[in-house]
Amino acid sequence: MSQALDEIKIGGLGASRKRVEDDRFIRGRGNYTDDITLPGMLHMEILRSPLAHARIKSIDASKAWDIPGVRLVLTGEMMATRNLAWMPTLSYDTQAVLATDKVRFQGQEVACVIADDPYIAKDACEAIDVEYEPLPVIVNPVQAVADGAPVIRDDKENQPDNVIYNWEVGDKAGTDRAFEQADVISKLKLHYPRSHPSPIECCGSIADFNRATSKLTVYMTTQAPHIIRAAVAMVAELPEHLIRIVSPDIGGGFGNKVPVYPGYVCSILASILLERPVKWIEDKSGNLISTGFARDMYLDSEMALRKDGKILGVRIHADADHGAFFSDAQPSKFKIGLLHSAFAAYDIPAGHLTARGTYSNKAPGGVAYRCSFRVTEAMFFQERMMQVAAVDLGIDQAEFRRMNFVQDEQFPYRTAFGFLTDSGQYAKCLDVGLKAVGYEEFRQQQAEARKRGKLLGLGISTMTEPLGAGNSREYDILGIKMFDSADLKVHMTGKAILRTGAKSQGQGHETTWAQIVAHELGLPAEDVVVEEGDTDTAPFGMGTYASRSTPVAGAAVAMVSRKIRAKARKLAAHLLEVSEEDIEWELGRFYVRSAPDRGVTIQECAMAAYSNMPDGMEPGLENTAYYDPPNLTWPFAVYIVTVEVDPETGVWDVLNMVAVDDCGVRINPMIVEGQIMGGLTEAYAMANMQFITFDAEGNCVGSNYMDYLLPTAWETPGFELHSEVVTPSPHHPIGAKGVGECAAVGGPAAFVNAVMDAISDTGVRNIDMPLLPDRVWEAITYRRDVSGAPPVRAEDDAGRSGGVVPPGQN
Ligand code: CDP
Secondary structure, eight states: OOOOOOTTTTTOTTOOOOOTTHHHHHTTOOOBGGGOOOTTOEEEEEEEOSSSSEEEEEEEOHHHHHSTTEEEEEEHHHHHHTTOSEEEOTTSOEEESSOSSEEOSTTOEEEEEEESSHHHHHHHHHTOEEEEEEOOOOOSHHHHHSTTOOOTTTTSTTOOSSEEEEEEEEOHHHHHHHHHHOSEEEEEEEEEEEEOOOOSSOOEEEEEEETTTTEEEEEEOOSOHHHHHHHHHHHSOOOGGGEEEEOOBOSOOTTTTSSOOHHHHHHHHHHHHHTSOEEEEOOHHHHHHHSOOEEEEEEEEEEEEOTTSOEEEEEEEEEEEOTTSOOOOOOTTOTTTTGGGTTTTBOOSEEEEEEEEEOOSSOOOOBOTTSSTTHHHHHHHHHHHHHHHHHHHTOOHHHHHHHHBOOGGGOSEEOTTSOEEOOOOHHHHHHHHHHHHTHHHHHHHHHHHHHTTOEEEEEEEEEEOOBSOOOTTTOEETTEEOOEEEEEEEOTTSOEEEEESOOOSSSOHHHHHHHHHHHHHOOOGGGEEEEESBTTTSOOOOOSOTTOIIIIIIHHHHHHHHHHHHHHHHHHHHHHTSOGGGEEEETTEEEETTEEEEEEEHHHHHHHHHHOOOTTOOOSOEEEEEEOOSSOBOOEEEEEEEEEEOTTTOOEEEEEEEEEEEOBSOSOHHHHHHHHHHHHHHHHHHHHTOOOEEBTTOOEETOSTTTSOOOOTTTOOOOEEEOOOOOOOSSSTTOBOOOTTHHHHHHHHHHHHHHHHHTGGGTOOOBOSSOOHHHHHHHHHHOOOBOOOSOBOTTSGGGOOOOOOOTTOO
16 A cells, blocks of 8 residues: 655645744744844945936045044945946946946946945945036937937947847738738737836845955845856856855745846945945835836837738837946847737747837836736737727637637647747636626626616737746847756655755745745755855856746756655665666655565655675765756636726725636645735726826936836736646656746736726827826826826926827827
């Protein structure tokens, strides 16, 4: 009889194990960067530019130097003497560390003060006199390419204008043919506004250079510590083995903590110069005004359609506003990330995408906020386009999607833009969602309500997204291939420590990685401690962003566990005195095939690895796995929202929201639900309230939480989650697909589609996010589209109104 362990009881796959990390968080015992105090530590503050574009005529720091307690004032000029005034970005561009010639966005770093405490440093920043000569400002791509536009990056040779790249992908000729054959051509233009990841913890670092050992240790808020180590080694020309990057607990990252920020670089240089630890902790305004923004993309598309609803082809043009420096993290091959994953869920014979990136006088943007390299823009646009096309054709929205889905039997499927999707049950997920929301009944209620002047609407968003870069053949950042790693050491008592190249920022890796080990080895999850984020101890990895941890590092955890099991099998054969071929495995135990009662536990094998190994066997039970996935994972999701819109005020309320996520095998169902809830909350915030924009002078509107709103439990609607559809990834060792960002990626379109559906009688095709009440009211009242593209007009109340002039239409 089987003596296998009960997997759920030991906290293996499928167990809704409580998050082990929360124990320290809820007791206030987390260890964030700002919690760390080192002996002799100094504090750094940054002086930021008040102007968006201006020449620097002079910087006079003499008064700052005179303030007691000031140890160092860093300016661009000083950085330049060490070749550190500029640094390379993750997209082969350069970024000013401290401005030398010009400031190029409001909030740009101009000088730093290092002092005995942060208050002295802040006061000293205010004592620095900077003389600026204002220059004309650019806040959108139309201005960027206009005749006579000021060249923002005049620091760069061979940069005569503000265009960063022109990129295209797909089959132009085939797409042209599809449009020739179309019965109907549907069009949509929109702006996906800037949004800010807004982690609760801002960015920060403590650099500690020890002259005696020549070792540089940096505690910092980074989602990718090994990449930072490589960058520091290359930029500062320090030996990599003498650099230790430690990411302690991180209070939310969402992509905001992937880029390299000037504050990190300045704290490192200051520590080297002063030979003392230097701490920099960014404040909220600094974080909101200067760190990596997301989105800011103008999308313009046409869809070629047959009368019966079949999509024949799609053309997309994207204008991406990257701000003053092109510093997104994305695979080198793809100028605009994975935007071409758009329409991957649909069977579309031909597609052609063109993209142009431009500079503007805004903080560097384009980071992947809870997003795999621009898939959020792709999926939002896709699902808005699907709704508009269904309306143009007069076909039911759900039916239009269903008839164009890639069908289950079509996998593996090559998309119009070249991705290979490999699995999914799209129609089944849609059915579950429609049933849960009561689709037919709602349509009847909607029609009846309309007769009474009430505006009800239903929005659908269905999408598959590519999660888990690499494979290394196609995906690299700055030439460093994208794969990941896990290192597992099983001690002699059967307890273990696991380290990976990923870095949790709240996703619960300490809980879920141990569950994968439990599944593979039968060690209770509570016996496995998980550590991430210290480059001196963790194996090399590309970090956590783009929901890549489960598909890549999670797979490495399974693979390293299997290596351990293979060695344990040899130990078991030795202990049981049979040949390895006669050994069988069941969870937690090896046994003799012909005598199942004769067995040894995995813990007994661990003890033998240190005390009773066979002759010639290397002692110990530890190993490392580097995992290079054969493909991305392709989760699928259906989000359906119902709303009521008040025609008098434009206020809209969510009546119901249903989410059906198929992310393959769920390691920890409770954590997956938490990820989806969090993503839907962010999606709702982006659709409903989060507004960060710029006026004509490049002033950032929304650099504080009075203007840029974070949803609280009060505003956030309830969500109904469904998990009944499970399509395992065909190549992931445990069949899991990424999930962390799905809801934030797919959710916004469901909310917007619902509002647009409610006001469909007006004939309005688009209101740009956020769907603030005045924008919705304007659309209803004047029966016109409402753009949200900057610049906001000065007379609009703090930029809250729509009614702005969109690029291309002024
Ligand atoms: O890369 P990131 O951790 O942000 O995203 P992810 O790989 O989608 O994982 C987010 C969290 O959900 C992790 O704790 C995963 O282990 C967990 N997860 C899961 O339990 N089952 C899945 N199929 C996918 C993720």
